[in-house]
Amino acid sequence: MAVEVVYRSTRDPEQLFMDKAEADRHDKMLELAETLRDVLQKAVPSLSEQQGEELGIFMAKNRAVFAKAFKNQAEALNELEMPG
Amino acid sequence: MAVEVVYRSTRDPEQLFMDKAEADRHDKMLELAETLRDVLQKAVPSLSEQQGEELGIFMAKNRAVFAKAFKNQAEALNELEMPG
Structure with missing residues (x-):
């Protein structure tokens, strides 16, 4: 057994x-989403x-694509890619 | 009286x-909106x-602001500025 470091965003504590x-990256994504x-x-x-x-x-989640779309x-x- | 040129987007024929x-610019805006x-x-x-x-x-309508937001x-x- 051992101890290890894991990381999480305080906006989504379940996800390690x-x-x-x-x-x-996950934290940034959630910040933009909010x-x-x-x-x-x-x-x-x-x-x-x-x-x-x-x-x-x-x-x-599709930040880069939207950045392009809004830019020009x-x-x-x-x-x-669409869900479903 | 005289004849003059006016312009419109085929996506919004009411607006001259x-x-x-x-x-x-109006046409581009409507294209992105669609x-x-x-x-x-x-x-x-x-x-x-x-x-x-x-x-x-x-x-x-707020394309430039969203471009910035998605970029970085x-x-x-x-x-x-919010409506209302």
Whole structure:
């Protein structure tokens, strides 16, 4: 038996990582997702909490593609792999 | 009386512009809004058509801010002016 270090984001304590960089990436993703959720819920008040959550996570996970789409090429969004 | 040139996007024929560049910008904005609407509706199927529309327009109108947020700084979203 031994003791080992694991890492987690305080935003999602259930998810443990062996690698600190991966935990950092997860934390950043969740941070962006939360900000998006808040902004989109203010802009479109009819969104449910669940919808805001899903939108934020989806976009934050696909951050690079959305960055491209907003920068100059909407077509970048065609690269997205869709759930289901 | 005289005849004059006006411009419009075929995506929104009601809206006329005196300036071609402005009409172009409007068309680009609507194109991005439509693409976003489609992508977000696929990702979050519970969204209504109306919600998808509003999300797409809101984000497309604030394209530069979202570009920054997705590129590297989520804080850019704090600059957004909210409707209402």
